[in-house]
Amino acid sequence: MPLDLAPDDHDAWRAVRAYWSLRPDTTYLNHGSFGPPPLAVRQARRQWQDQLDEQPMDFFIRRFEPAWHEARQALARFVGTRPENLVFVDNATVGMNIVADSFPLSAGDKVLMNDHEYGAVKRIWQRACDGAGASLVTVELPLPFRTAEETVDALLAAATERTRLIVVSHITSPTAVTLPVAEICRRARQRGIAVAIDGPHAVAQLPVNTDAIDCDFYTASCHKWLSAPFGTGYLYVAPRRQASIRPPVLSWGRVPPTPLTTWADEFVWSGTCDPSAWLAIPAAIEFLETTIGLTAFRTRSHWLAQYARRKLMTLGGQTPLVPDDAAWYTSMAHVPLPPANGAALSAQAREFPGDGTNDATQARALQAALWRELQIEVPIIEFRGERYVRVSCHLYNDTGQIDTLYAGLADLLRQGW
Numbered sequence: 001m002p003l004d005l006a007p008d009d010h011d012a013w014r015a016v017r018a019y020w021s022l023r024p025d026t027t028y029l030n031h032g033s034f035g036p037p038p039l040a041v042r043q044a045r046r047q048w049q050d051q052l053d054e055q056p057m058d059f060f061i062r063r064f065e066p067a068w069h070e071a072r073q074a075l076a077r078f079v080g081t082r083p084e085n086l087v088f089v090d091n092a093t094v095g096m097n098i099v100a101d102s103f104p105l106s107a108g109d110k111v112l113m114n115d116h117e118y119g120a121v122k123r124i125w126q127r128a129c130d131g132a133g134a135s136l137v138t139v140e141l142p143l144p145f146r147t148a149e150e151t152v153d154a155l156l157a158a159a160t161e162r163t164r165l166i167v168v169s170h171i172t173s174p175t176a177v178t179l180p181v182a183e184i185c186r187r188a189r190q191r192g193i194a195v196a197i198d199g200p201h202a203v204a205q206l207p208v209n210t211d212a213i214d215c216d217f218y219t220a221s222c223h224k225w226l227s228a229p230f231g232t233g234y235l236y237v238a239p240r241r242q243a244s245i246r247p248p249v250l251s252w253g254r255v256p257p258t259p260l261t262t263w264a265d266e267f268v269w270s271g272t273c274d275p276s277a278w279l280a281i282p283a284a285i286e287f288l289e290t291t292i293g294l295t296a297f298r299t300r301s302h303w304l305a306q307y308a309r310r311k312l313m314t315l316g317g318q319t320p321l322v323p324d325d326a327a328w329y330t331s332m333a334h335v336p337l338p339p340a341n342g343a344a345l346s347a348q349a350r351e352f353p354g355d356g357t358n359d360a361t362q363a364r365a366l367q368a369a370l371w372r373e374l375q376i377e378v379p380i381i382e383f384r385g386e387r388y389v390r391v392s393c394h395l396y397n398d399t400g401q402i403d404t405l406y407a408g409l410a411d412l413l414r415q416g417w
C-alpha cells in the first residue's frame with residue numbers, strides 16, 4: 001500500500017529514512033548527482049548477484065535473458081513506451097555516446113544545444129561534430145525562465161536548414177530546470193529536426209511519458225532519482241531511428257546461439273558481465289510505486305525543495321532562475337548565492353594555488369568547505385558567472401538537514417567565502 005502522508009508530516013516521513021542505510025556522519029543533499037539505493041534495491045541486486053556467483057551457467061544460459069526482458073518491460077511501462085524501444089546501458093553517458101556514434105552527420109550540418117547542458121554531453125557532441133565536419137551551436141536561453149513558449153522560441157530561433165539534431169536535457173544539471181521537451185520535439189518535428197533528450201534527472205522526479213514526448217532518442221540513468229543500483233541506464237530509440245543504431249561493443253548480441261532479429265537484440269549480450277544492477281531495476285520501481293507511492297514521493301520531495309528554496313533565498317543572492325512553480329522544478333532547489341568577498345579569496349587562492357579568483361574555483365572552494373567543516377554534501381555550481389547551491393531532496397532528507405545547510409552556508413558566507 002502506498003503511503004498516505006501529508007508532505008509536512010515530518011515525524012511520519014522521518015520513519016521513511018529507515019528504508020535506506022546511509023552514513024550517519026554525512027548530511028547528504030546530493031541525490032541528483034549520485035542517488036543511494038534503498039535497502040530493498042540493494043537486497044534485490046544482491047540476490048541476482050548470488051544466483052550468478054553460485055551457478056554461472058544456469059544464470060547466464062537459462063535465467064538471464066528472461067530476467068533482462070522482464071526488467072526491460074517494467075522500465076518501459078514506467079517511462080511510457082513499448083519494451084521493444086528500449087535497451088539497457090550502463091548510464092546516460094553510454095546512451096548518449098551510442099546516439100552520437102550512430103547519428104548521421106555530414107560536413108556543414110549543425111547540432112543545436114543550449115548553455116544548460118551537461119559538460120560531458122557537450123564533449124560527446126563536440127567530438128561527433130568535429131569528426132563529421134559539422135558544427136555544434138550553443139544557444140544561451142533567456143534568463144530568468146518565464147514561459148515555456150519563450151524558452152522554446154529562443155532555442156528554435158537558432159535552428160537553420162542545416163540543423164539536423166537538437167540535444168536537450170529534460171531536467172538540466174547545472175540549473176535544475178525542467179525544460180519543455182515535448183514542445184521542443186513538436187516544433188523540431190515541424191522543421192524535420194531530430195531530438196535527443198538527456199534525461200537522467202527526469203526519471204521518477206517527473207512522470208516521463210516517452211511516447212507522448214515523441215522524441216527520436218531518450219537516454220537516462222536509473223541510479224539518480226529512481227534509486228536503482230549504480231550502473232543502470234537505458235536508451236530509448238524511436239522506431240523510425242532504430243535501424244541506424246550501431247552497438248558500441250560488438251558481441252553475440254543475445255545469449256548464443258539465439259539469432260538476432262531486432263536492433264535491441266544487439267544489446268542483450270555484450271560479453272560477459274555482471275548484469276545484476278539492471279535486473280534490480282524492477283525492485284526500484286516497485287519501491288517507489290508500491291512501498292512509497294509516486295504521488296507521495298513527488299509531493300514530499302517538491303515540498304522539501306520548495307522549503308529549501310524559500311529558506312536559502314534569504315541568504316541574499318539574486319532571484320532564482322525559475323518561478324516558484326512545480327512546472328519548472330520538482331525535487332531539486334536551485335538558489336543563487338551572494339558572491340564571495342575579497343578577504344576569503346586569498347584563503348581560497350591558498351587552497352587552489354594559481355586559480356584562486358575565478359568563479360568556478362569560488363564555487364568549488366565553498367563546496368569543499370561545506371564538506372570539510374560541516375560534512376554536508378551539496379553541489380555549489382558556477383553558471384554564467386554566478387554561484388548557486390543545488391539542493392536535492394529525496395525521502396531520506398528532512399527540514400532539519402536543510403536548516404543545517406542554511407546555517408552552515410550563512411556562517412561561511414559571513415566569513416567571506
Ligand SMILES: Cc1ncc(COP(=O)(O)O)c(C=O)c1O
Pocket residue numbers: 032033091092093094118120121169171172173198199200201221
Ligand atoms: C543532465 C545530465 N546528463 C548526463 C549525466 C551523466 O549521467 P551518468 O554519469 O549517469 O552517465 C548527468 C549526470 O549528472 C546529468 O545530470
